[in-house]
Amino acid sequence: MRSCVVLLFASLLTLCEAQGTIVTPVFVLKGRDLLLKLRADPPEGVLYVDWKINKTVTLVRFIPGGEPHVDLRFTGRVQFGENKFSVILKNVQEVDSGVYSAVAATPTGDKLLTEYKVTVQGPVSPVELIVDRVDSSSSGSCDLHVTCRTHNAHISSTFRCVDRVCIQEGGERPEVTTSGASLQVYLLNNVIICNHNNQVHWTHDFKTTEHLCPSNPAEHFCPEHAGSVFLVKMVVFSVGLIIMVSAIITVHLVDFKKHQQRNGCQTRHAAREESSHLKVTF
Numbered sequence: 001m002r003s004c005v006v007l008l009f010a011s012l013l014t015l016c017e018a019q020g021t022i023v024t025p026v027f028v029l030k031g032r033d034l035l036l037k038l039r040a041d042p043p044e045g046v047l048y049v050d051w052k053i054n055k056t057v058t059l060v061r062f063i064p065g066g067e068p069h070v071d072l073r074f075t076g077r078v079q080f081g082e083n084k085f086s087v088i089l090k091n092v093q094e095v096d097s098g099v100y101s102a103v104a105a106t107p108t109g110d111k112l113l114t115e116y117k118v119t120v121q122g123p124v125s126p127v128e129l130i131v132d133r134v135d136s137s138s139s140g141s142c143d144l145h146v147t148c149r150t151h152n153a154h155i156s157s158t159f160r161c162v163d164r165v166c167i168q169e170g171g172e173r174p175e176v177t178t179s180g181a182s183l184q185v186y187l188l189n190n191v192i193i194c195n196h197n198n199q200v201h202w203t204h205d206f207k208t209t210e211h212l213c214p215s216n217p218a219e220h221f222c223p224e225h226a227g228s229v230f231l232v233k234m235v236v237f238s239v240g241l242i243i244m245v246s247a248i249i250t251v252h253l254v255d256f257k258k259h260q261q262r263n264g265c266q267t268r269h270a271a272r273e274e275s276s277h278l279k280v281t282f
Helices: 002-019 223-281
Strands: 024-029 034-036 048-053 057-062 078-080 087-089 098-106 109-121 128-138 141-149 154-162 165-168 182-188 191-197 202-208
Touching (some): 034 109, 128 191, 141 182, 154 182, 165 182
Parallel strands (some): 024 109
Antiparallel strands (some): 034 087, 048 057, 048 098, 078 087, 128 141, 141 154, 154 165
């Protein structure tokens, strides 16, 4: 069955190449430039080569030995590339989307040389990853309920984490927005990523699971727990401060007492010496 499918695809590809109807998809960001170049050389005896839009509007006509002729509607927006018969359309907008084809006119008829299906897309809007709820069922495990949101679309998903190892449970399928962009939320190396993209532009937001799902539910932040921790810290700090001040005072008192004892001994010694001197003199 697989060989039949491959053979069918190869046959269709050969048929398309023989008929010259292969269309190359091209996506361009709004405001950028579009490069059009030939994928095949014009045949001998060509009269002219046209770049057409949707097979009706002639963007540029190249005449051998002459100057290219640009449609007046595109004056100031067309430049010519280094390669022969190549065209650069400046500052493309959504209205410039369409099929661009290079057609060579010959004495025996027209020949399609190259064809592009051009899609001009604008930048996607920013996204926000919101943690709606954290459910802790047991020690070391929790369920994270998140929403990936843009201004006009959203997608929700759940991540189950056990011992800080998380897996996604639901919400893996991307959501296609009204503008044709893709909105997706997924897990990569324990990082939840909210991604909004089209073929030419993307924005994202992310959160790490280790900050959302602690290994122990008691680690969840709450005002009572925070107040208890603060009170314990204050008590420990106060006791330590009292012990330190008491030690300093004790050292000073001991030193002061020794100093007084030393001074007292010196005073009594001096008095005895003076009394002895008086007795001898008398």
